[in-house]
Amino acid sequence: MLSSSRFSLKFLKQFLCHFFGYFFLTSLILTICQLKAETLEQFSQDDWRTYGGNLSSHRYSSLDQINADNFEDLQIAWRFNTDSLGPRPDGLYSATPLYVDGVLYTTAGTRRDVVALDPGTGELLWMYREDEGDRGLAGARQGAGRGLSYWESSDGQEKRLIYVTPGYRLIALDIHTGRPVQDFGINGVVDLKLNFDQDLDPLDNGIGLNATPLIVDDVVVVGAAHRPSTDVRSKWSARGYVRGFDVRTGKRLWIFHTIPLKGEFGYESWEGKAEENGNVGVWSQMSADPQLGLVYLPVEMAAADYNGYNRPGNGLFGESLVALDVHTGERRWHFQTVHHGLWDWDLPCAPIIFDMQKDGKVIKALAQPTKSAFLFVLNRETGDPIWPIEELPVPQSESKYEDTSPTQPFPTWPLPFDRQGVTKDDLNDLTPSLRAEAEVLVERYRLGPIYTPPALGRPDGVLATLMLPSQVGGANWPGGSFDPISNRLFIHSHTAVAELINTPEDMLPFNRGPEGELPELNNAAPGLGLRTRRGQTFLQGTIPIIKPPYDRITAYDMNNGELLWQKAHSTTEDHIRNNPALIGVEGVDRLGAYGRIFIGTLTTSTLLIAGEGAVHTNEQGQKVALLRAYDKDTGDDVPGTIEMPAKQTGSPMTYLHKGKQYIVLSVTYEGEKSGAEILAYALP
Amino acid sequence: MCNLKVLNFIRRIKSALALKVLTWINLVTISFTLLLAMLSACVYSQEVKFREAHATRGQDLYYTHCISCHGEALSGFDQAPALAGPKFFSSWQKASLQSLVSKMSSMPPDQPESLLQSQLVDILTYILWFNEFPMGHDELTDDPKKLNEIYFCIKEC
Numbered sequence: 001m002l003s004s005s006r007f008s009l010k011f012l013k014q015f016l017c018h019f020f021g022y023f024f025l026t027s028l029i030l031t032i033c034q035l036k037a038e039t040l041e042q043f044s045q046d047d048w049r050t051y052g053g054n055l056s057s058h059r060y061s062s063l064d065q066i067n068a069d070n071f072e073d074l075q076i077a078w079r080f081n082t083d084s085l086g087p088r089p090d091g092l093y094s095a096t097p098l099y100v101d102g103v104l105y106t107t108a109g110t111r112r113d114v115v116a117l118d119p120g121t122g123e124l125l126w127m128y129r130e131d132e133g134d135r136g137l138a139g140a141r142q143g144a145g146r147g148l149s150y151w152e153s154s155d156g157q158e159k160r161l162i163y164v165t166p167g168y169r170l171i172a173l174d175i176h177t178g179r180p181v182q183d184f185g186i187n188g189v190v191d192l193k194l195n196f197d198q199d200l201d202p203l204d205n206g207i208g209l210n211a212t213p214l215i216v217d218d219v220v221v222v223g224a225a226h227r228p229s230t231d232v233r234s235k236w237s238a239r240g241y242v243r244g245f246d247v248r249t250g251k252r253l254w255i256f257h258t259i260p261l262k263g264e265f266g267y268e269s270w271e272g273k274a275e276e277n278g279n280v281g282v283w284s285q286m287s288a289d290p291q292l293g294l295v296y297l298p299v300e301m302a303a304a305d306y307n308g309y310n311r312p313g314n315g316l317f318g319e320s321l322v323a324l325d326v327h328t329g330e331r332r333w334h335f336q337t338v339h340h341g342l343w344d345w346d347l348p349c350a351p352i353i354f355d356m357q358k359d360g361k362v363i364k365a366l367a368q369p370t371k372s373a374f375l376f377v378l379n380r381e382t383g384d385p386i387w388p389i390e391e392l393p394v395p396q397s398e399s400k401y402e403d404t405s406p407t408q409p410f411p412t413w414p415l416p417f418d419r420q421g422v423t424k425d426d427l428n429d430l431t432p433s434l435r436a437e438a439e440v441l442v443e444r445y446r447l448g449p450i451y452t453p454p455a456l457g458r459p460d461g462v463l464a465t466l467m468l469p470s471q472v473g474g475a476n477w478p479g480g481s482f483d484p485i486s487n488r489l490f491i492h493s494h495t496a497v498a499e500l501i502n503t504p505e506d507m508l509p510f511n512r513g514p515e516g517e518l519p520e521l522n523n524a525a526p527g528l529g530l531r532t533r534r535g536q537t538f539l540q541g542t543i544p545i546i547k548p549p550y551d552r553i554t555a556y557d558m559n560n561g562e563l564l565w566q567k568a569h570s571t572t573e574d575h576i577r578n579n580p581a582l583i584g585v586e587g588v589d590r591l592g593a594y595g596r597i598f599i600g601t602l603t604t605s606t607l608l609i610a611g612e613g614a615v616h617t618n619e620q621g622q623k624v625a626l627l628r629a630y631d632k633d634t635g636d637d638v639p640g641t642i643e644m645p646a647k648q649t650g651s652p653m654t655y656l657h658k659g660k661q662y663i664v665l666s667v668t669y670e671g672e673k674s675g676a677e678i679l680a681y682a683l684p
Numbered sequence: 685m686c687n688l689k690v691l692n693f694i695r696r697i698k699s700a701l702a703l704k705v706l707t708w709i710n711l712v713t714i715s716f717t718l719l720l721a722m723l724s725a726c727v728y729s730q731e732v733k734f735r736e737a738h739a740t741r742g743q744d745l746y747y748t749h750c751i752s753c754h755g756e757a758l759s760g761f762d763q764a765p766a767l768a769g770p771k772f773f774s775s776w777q778k779a780s781l782q783s784l785v786s787k788m789s790s791m792p793p794d795q796p797e798s799l800l801q802s803q804l805v806d807i808l809t810y811i812l813w814f815n816e817f818p819m820g821h822d823e824l825t826d827d828p829k830k831l832n833e834i835y836f837c838i839k840e841c
Contacts, residue, residue, distance in 0.1 A: 087790070087796065088790045088793075088796075090763075091763040091764070091765055092762060092763050092765075134794070137793055137794040137795075137796075138794045141762060141763075142762075142763045142793050143762070143763045205794060210762070227752055227753065228752060228753065228755060228761045228762075230755060230756060231752070498759075499757065501756070501757075529736075529740060530736065530739060530740055530743060530813060531743065533813075533814055533816070534756065534757035534758075534759075535757045535758065535759060535768050535769055535814075536816070538769070538770060541770065542770035542773075573770075573771070573774065574774055575770040575771065575773065575774040576770070594771070595766070595769070595771055596759070596760055596766060596771075614771070670765065670775040671774075671775035671776045671777070671779060672776060672778075672779035672783045672784075672787075674787065
């Protein structure tokens with residue numbers, strides 16, 4: 001009886017939802033599309049051969065079949081569910097597929113299988129699966145990863161797909177058969193935990209990679225990623241050196257020590273502690289300029305994320321953009337974006353490479369978006385700033401053990417693409433009562449400008465420092481996109497606060513024990529009772545303490561650095577929109593999605609396209625996330641939005657297959673309905 | 685005029701008879717709600733009860749098995765979702781506590797199925813405490829059948 005009653009209830013609810021869902025769907029008016037025939041041959045690109053669309057990371061396509069006149073007519077052409085490809089469903093499917101010679105390739109599922117799909121139907125053509133056992137399960141970066149890299153020989157006879165497994169092995173597959181290339185490494189595999197200038201246990205879980213390698217000419221450049229490094233003991237983690245491998249043989253060609261060895265440039269910046277520190281990997285995507293022979297590495301920070309007691313100095317090449325000769329690994333130049341970081345503001349994404357038209361000259365430039373919402377614009381040949389970047393004084397730590405940098409670099413131009421630092425002017429004022437609540441709540445926290453360091457924890461002190469942008473950004477791993485015709489750059493960013501945890505007042509610099517053992521931490525010791533809660537920065541339980549919008553897209557003219565437009569991107573999430581405190585409040589339908597979302601944009605010759613990173617409930621009671629398109633000149637919404645069944649997690653790409661343009665992206669479900677799939681959209 | 689507001693987890697353990705009656709009442713209520721507001725909702729009863737000692741046990745387990753990916757603030761990282769905050773509640777709306785416990789059983793990724801049901805419930809209790817559910821004097825059951833009857837829920841007013 002119990003189960004049948006529940007069944008009846010469930011059935012009726014489903015029936016009603018479906019009935020009204022179909023009612024609304026069938027009442028939609030479909031318009032007839034008009035295809036534009038404009039093409040720009042010089043940027044014609046039917047294929048999509050790298051994660052970022054090209055080595056410049058433009059995420060751009062000259063295709064124009066899908067445009068403002070017909071965007072609202074897009075329909076799901078096919079979908080590919082990845083849940084069965086691995087021991088559990090993917091929790092954040094971040095891959096962008098490649099389209100090469102009429103076939104779609106990507107990684108999928110938590111085993112990070114490689115699949116070849118029919119681009120017109122989604123049919124599985126072949127699959128390659130590696131079961132790495134405990135090694136794979138112990139990898140620092142799980143899940144499907146961001147996808148594959150493609151290489152073909154100059155005569156076009158050899159074509160390979162290359163990727164890094166969860167267990168940190170580099171594998172080369174024959175693109176036609178999906179089988180490992182036997183003359184690459186050992187039977188198609190290079191063990192990345194070997195030949196690494198450090199000794200690592202194969203089952204060590206401290207290192208891995210979910211980014212795609214970058215292939216420039218015949219060199220495969222591979223970075224390294226680590227587990228989260230909030231624990232101060234993580235300074236003893238593996239080092240995130242970057243290596244170049246021969247794409248034909250898998251032989252290591254060079255290694256770049258992101259933490260310099262004694263005698264190497266930058267060693268002194270660690271003030272004698274270089275040997276005692278780890279991390280400093282490149283977990284983001286990279287870019288390259290093959291004509292200059294340079295690869296650009298966005299390097300992460302040193303461990304630990306919020307405590308620098310054991311890493312005095314600026315710690316090169318932490319949080320630096322480094323240009324290497326791709327054939328030798330020799331450093332050409334570097335630019336450090338954060339000195340002695342205490343905020344987890346790693347460089348998160350590939351720099352965008354472009355040729356700037358300035359004062360009648362062409363300047364080889366690049367633009368590096370950051371988590372801290374700056375856009376560092378540099379000459380990519382020399383590393384010199386295009387516009388002045390000033391070293392300005394910043395707040396200093398109260399701890400005598402923290403070697404806070406006295407200054408940090410501030411680009412004078414372009415303007416930041418998101419808010420930086422927190423004052424009372426940033427508090428939520430959607431209603432007077434929310435503003436009043438925010439003013440009370442904020443008394444628990446320390447406020448300050450960007451680069452305010454962690455406070456010392458005292459019994460009567462503040463709970464934490466409010467940090468804006470948060471450690472999620474600003475920008476994050478999806479990075480931006482770029483229109484090379486108009487030299488316009490587009491970047492999605494978050495506006496969210498994080499609690500920058502206090503440094504315990506009694507904490508001292510620490511060392512390993514006499515037997516090399518790690519020190520115990522008070523905060524992990526059992527028997528101390530429940531600790532302080534964090535993350536309580538919401539009003540009425542669900543509304544962020546700061547003003548909206550909570551995610552946005554910004555457009556720049558990269559010839560002069562002008563910010564062209566900026567716009568809230570996502571529909572307001574249910575838990576904010578339905579809060580009783582906002583009943584009757586106008587203008588709250590598009591406040592943006594708050595917090596941990598990851599949105600990459602796609603630029604075509606006609607549109608800027610991006611999905612939402614969070615779901616909301618539509619009029620039919622369905623959880624949906626919208627696929628949106630914008631006018632590139634104005635940021636105006638293109639008529640119509642497409643309802644997706646889950647949030648965008650993998651940045652969209654596009655291709656032309658048998659005369660039809662497709663837009664493909666990865667989405668991930670959350671909560672009880674977990675899992676991920678690839679969605680392909682096309683015109684009817 | 686009915687509106688939605690987010691509540692904490694809601695407990696719904698009832699006798700079979702009471703459940704039958706209430707379920708039909710709920711059925712009618714929800715049907716009208718759907719018709720009028722095009723919104724779906726589920727019903728609720730009393731608050732979850734758990735003891736501080738239970739959450740403390742869960743904290744110890746969390747710091748041993750979970751913190752390296754989900755973080756001290758339960759804010760998540762990469763593949764590891766956030767386990768606190770309104771977005772977490774929203775994504776688990778209408779799901780039972782046991783469905784979350786079942787998902788937790790595949791964790792940590794390098795040692796799936798290694799934690800006992802009782803340990804997973806300990807960690808769940810810590811998550812509840814972290815999300816400011818009020819503590820009481822009762823232990824939260826670790827019986828999967830009973831946990832299947834406790835839901836994340838939206839409340840109609």
